[in-house]
Amino acid sequence: MESATMNRLLVLALVASVANAASEVQVAIEKLAEKVAETAAIKVIEKFDLCYLGVKSGLIDNDAIKASSYYSNVYHPHYGRxxxxxxxxxxGCWAAKINRVGQWIQVDLGTVKKVAGVVTQGSPTRxxxxxxxxxxxxxNNLDHLQYVHEHGGTKVFDGNSDRNTKxxxxxxxxxxxxxxxxxPLSWHLHIAMRFDLIHSQCLGLK
Structure with a gap:
C-alpha cells in the first residue's frame, strides 16, 4: 500500500513537472514570437522609411522644397511629401499651376548626398x-543641373498609375x-505628385 501511494505521488509530481515545463515553453515561444514580430517590423522600417532622404520625414525643411509653380496655397511644393x-x-500633394512640360519640383538636400533613385505617388484626393x-x-549647383542619363540619352522614368501606390x-x-x-513629362488629368529620394545604401530595394 505504501509503495502504491509512493508511486502515485511520483506520477503526480512528474505530471506537475511536465505541466510547468510546458507552461514555461509556451511563455518562451510567445516571447520569441513577439521578438520575431518586432524584428520584422524593424526590417520593414529599415527597408523603406530609413532608406528615404528626409522629404517624407520632415528632415528636409519646407523652404528646401520648391517648384516652378503651384496650383494654389493648398498645393504648395512642401505638401508633396x-x-x-x-x-x-x-x-496632401504638390500640383502645378499649369499642365505643361517644363514644370518641376525640386529639393535641396543641404549637402551633397548619394542618391540612388526616386519614389513617387499621386494625389491622395478623389x-x-x-x-x-x-x-x-x-x-551641386542650380545653374548646372544635369539630367540622369542612360545609354547616352536622358533617362525617362515611368511614374504612377493610381493615387497611392508607391x-x-x-x-x-x-x-x-x-x-x-x-x-513631369506626362500625367493623368493634372500634374500632381508626392515623392521622396532613395539613399544609395538601399539601392535595389522594392
Missing part, C-alpha cells in the same frame, strides 16, 4: 491625378548631388 494626406488647408512619366536632373525608380548609377529636380 511622400505619404502626405489631405488635411485642413492642405490637399481627383485621381498623378504623373505618369518624368525625368530627373541633379547637381513607384520606385532607381538611377542607372548613384548620383552625387545636393539638388534634385523632377520634371
Amino acid at each position: 511622400l505619404d502626405n494626406e489631405k488635411s485642413q488647408g492642405d490637399e 481627383y485621381s491625378q498623378w504623373v505618369t512619366r518624368y525625368k530627373v536632373a541633379c547637381g 513607384v520606385y525608380n532607381y538611377f542607372p548609377k548613384v548620383q552625387y548631388c545636393r539638388w534634385i529636380r523632377i520634371y
Whole structure:
C-alpha cells in the first residue's frame, strides 16, 4: 500500500513537472514570437522609411522644397511629401499651376548626398491625378543641373498609375548631388505628385 501511494505521488509530481515545463515553453515561444514580430517590423522600417532622404520625414525643411509653380496655397511644393494626406488647408500633394512640360519640383538636400533613385505617388484626393512619366536632373549647383542619363540619352522614368501606390525608380548609377529636380513629362488629368529620394545604401530595394 505504501509503495502504491509512493508511486502515485511520483506520477503526480512528474505530471506537475511536465505541466510547468510546458507552461514555461509556451511563455518562451510567445516571447520569441513577439521578438520575431518586432524584428520584422524593424526590417520593414529599415527597408523603406530609413532608406528615404528626409522629404517624407520632415528632415528636409519646407523652404528646401520648391517648384516652378503651384496650383494654389493648398498645393504648395512642401505638401508633396511622400505619404502626405489631405488635411485642413492642405490637399496632401504638390500640383502645378499649369499642365505643361517644363514644370518641376525640386529639393535641396543641404549637402551633397548619394542618391540612388526616386519614389513617387499621386494625389491622395478623389481627383485621381498623378504623373505618369518624368525625368530627373541633379547637381551641386542650380545653374548646372544635369539630367540622369542612360545609354547616352536622358533617362525617362515611368511614374504612377493610381493615387497611392508607391513607384520606385532607381538611377542607372548613384548620383552625387545636393539638388534634385523632377520634371513631369506626362500625367493623368493634372500634374500632381508626392515623392521622396532613395539613399544609395538601399539601392535595389522594392
